[in-house]
Amino acid sequence: MDEALLRSLTPGVLTILVRRGADFAAAEDAVQDALLQAVRVWPADPPRDSKGWLVTVAWRKFLDVTRADAARRRREDLVDEEPAPGPAPSVDDTLQLYFLCAHPSLTPASAVALTLRAVGGLTTRQIAQAYLVPEATMAQRISRAKRTVSDVRFDQPGEVATVLRVLYLVFNEGYSGDVDLAAEAIRLTRQLAAAVDHPEAAGLLALMLLHHARRAARTAPDGSLVPLAEQDRGRWDTALIAEGIGILQAALARDRLGEFQAQAAIAALHADAPTAEETDWPQIVEWYDELSRLTDSPVVRLNRAVAVGEADGPRAGLAALANLDPSLPRHTAVAAYLHERDGDLATAARLYAEAAHQAPNLAERDHLTRQAARLNAQLNG
Amino acid sequence: MAKYLLLKHYRGAPAAVNDVPMEKWTPEEISAHVQYMRDFATRLEGTGEFVDAQALAPTGTFVRYDGEGRPPVTDGPFAETKDLIAGWMVIDVDTYERAVELAGELSAAPGAGGAPIHEWLELRPFLTEPPTVTE
Numbered sequence: 441m442d443e444a445l446l447r448s449l450t451p452g453v454l455t456i457l458v459r460r461g462a463d464f465a466a467a468e469d470a471v472q473d474a475l476l477q478a479v480r481v482w483p484a485d486p487p488r489d490s491k492g493w494l495v496t497v498a499w500r501k502f503l504d505v506t507r508a509d510a511a512r513r514r515r516e517d518l519v520d521e522e523p524a525p526g527p528a529p530s531v532d533d534t535l536q537l538y539f540l541c542a543h544p545s546l547t548p549a550s551a552v553a554l555t556l557r558a559v560g561g562l563t564t565r566q567i568a569q570a571y572l573v574p575e576a577t578m579a580q581r582i583s584r585a586k587r588t589v590s591d592v593r594f595d596q597p598g599e600v601a602t603v604l605r606v607l608y609l610v611f612n613e614g615y616s617g618d619v620d621l622a623a624e625a626i627r628l629t630r631q632l633a634a635a636v637d638h639p640e641a642a643g644l645l646a647l648m649l650l651h652h653a654r655r656a657a658r659t660a661p662d663g664s665l666v667p668l669a670e671q672d673r674g675r676w677d678t679a680l681i682a683e684g685i686g687i688l689q690a691a692l693a694r695d696r697l698g699e700f701q702a703q704a705a706i707a708a709l710h711a712d713a714p715t716a717e718e719t720d721w722p723q724i725v726e727w728y729d730e731l732s733r734l735t736d737s738p739v740v741r742l743n744r745a746v747a748v749g750e751a752d753g754p755r756a757g758l759a760a761l762a763n764l765d766p767s768l769p770r771h772t773a774v775a776a777y778l779h780e781r782d783g784d785l786a787t788a789a790r791l792y793a794e795a796a797h798q799a800p801n802l803a804e805r806d807h808l809t810r811q812a813a814r815l816n817a818q819l820n821g
Numbered sequence: 822m823a824k825y826l827l828l829k830h831y832r833g834a835p836a837a838v839n840d841v842p843m844e845k846w847t848p849e850e851i852s853a854h855v856q857y858m859r860d861f862a863t864r865l866e867g868t869g870e871f872v873d874a875q876a877l878a879p880t881g882t883f884v885r886y887d888g889e890g891r892p893p894v895t896d897g898p899f900a901e902t903k904d905l906i907a908g909w910m911v912i913d914v915d916t917y918e919r920a921v922e923l924a925g926e927l928s929a930a931p932g933a934g935g936a937p938i939h940e941w942l943e944l945r946p947f948l949t950e951p952p953t954v955t956e
Contacts, residue, residue, distance in 0.1 A: 662856065793844035797879050810851050812844035 450561030539598025643701030649684035833904025838939030
């Protein structure tokens with residue numbers, strides 16, 4: 441049973457149903473039913489034309505539901521004129537699906553869930569597991585999302601930037617149960633980047649590949665965080681890094697810079713350094729300057745302060761930090777780090793402990809508590 | 822089987838015997854503590870007694886309805902004086918005695934100096950549905 445194949449066929453099957461006149465929500469239900477049937481039937485009886493099989497079964501499921509609904513009799517008439525199912529058309533307009541699932545009328549959480557289901561072909565249970573919520577909750581979220589976009593016309597072009605934002609959200613979820621969301625986001629972004637001519641789609645793909653390449657080194661066997669400087673670079677995936685850099689360079693060459701390309705450029709500079717000491721910090725600062733121009737995000741300016749601290753020394757970093765709002769997430773952690781580099785261990789220990797209290801997740805909290813403990817042990821010893 | 826909630830407190834429980842804030846431990850002591858908690862949960866998964874465990878951030882806010890058309894009231898800047906729950910573990914065990922035994926074990930997680938923290942855990946039984954068969 442090739443689950444990857446099933447998932448890659450899903451969006452195409454769905455768009456065919458919609459083009460034949462099924463409304464999005466009903467078509468989506470029918471496709472999910474067909475997928476479940478495929479999982480049951482294929483291992484014993486594999487079809488010769490997988491996509492054609494799915495289209496036929498999904499269309500039949502759609503008709504079953506539609507026939508039961510007297511108000512939809514007109515659509516049934518339309519069905520009679522439909523040619524007998526043969527090989528499925530190979531025109532791929534799954535792009536429309538991406539736009540629909542990232543529609544601005546959806547909340548980010550709904551857009552993510554709908555994208556994973558309609559474009560990614562994941563089951564409701566898989567998505568629920570990935571987000572650690574009960575299946576019933578996720579089912580509600582998805583059906584509400586489908587209702588929200590049910591009136592949206594399927595032929596309107598959407599905003600690529602919105603789609604990219606949704607895929608970025610999927611990638612950033614670190615949970616990994618049955619489905620690895622980071623890998624799933626990469627798969628979908630690959631599809632998208634192949635379908636649209638947009639440097640930011642390439643930029644996002646490069647960014648994901650470069651981050652993903654370092655994943656194995658990012659946590660210790662006991663689950664604790666390993667900071668970039670201490671990571672075992674031998675465990676970075678050099679093939680992914682090379683691919684990411686290649687994609688990024690092609691995107692940059694088109695001279696239409698966007699924030700994902702700029703972020704990918706920073707990730708590439710980290711990935712390129714053979715040791716932490718050889719990191720090209722001055723160039724990273726320049727990219728953060730570009731990024732600040734593009735986004736004006738306070739988080740970017742916070743990260744820039746770290747880079748300045750590495751490029752020009754901790755005092756310069758602290759000066760850059762002084763202009764920022766202290767209530768920013770991770771502001772205290774950055775201050776602690778820069779004070780430690782500046783040799784003020786007592787202040788650094790106090791700030792690390794404070795940062796641990798503000799940490800948004802357990803791994804970060806434990807990491808920061810350990811930093812405080814390390815410095816306190818040094819101060820007492 | 823009955824479910825019990827084991828509550829850890831940041832504040833509001835009586836002071837632990839080995840009461841040293843975590844950032845004053847050594848990194849090795851922190852690792853040992855985390856490992857103890859993890860092993861404990863894994864062992865209870867093995868015995869079929871583990872249900873759920875979650876940690877909570879130390880910032881908590883009391884919120885109250887303040888009447889039609891008004892924003893909810895929050896409890897203001899006096900956070901220092903209120904109880905704060907640090908996290909929970911839910912277990913499903915045969916007897917109250919077993920629940921007490923497990924809570925005792927969890928409270929023995931190592932802290933500063935490698936010695937048990939002896940922290941106070943709150944043990945609360947879940948209210949349950951009435952049984953289907955009563956006679």
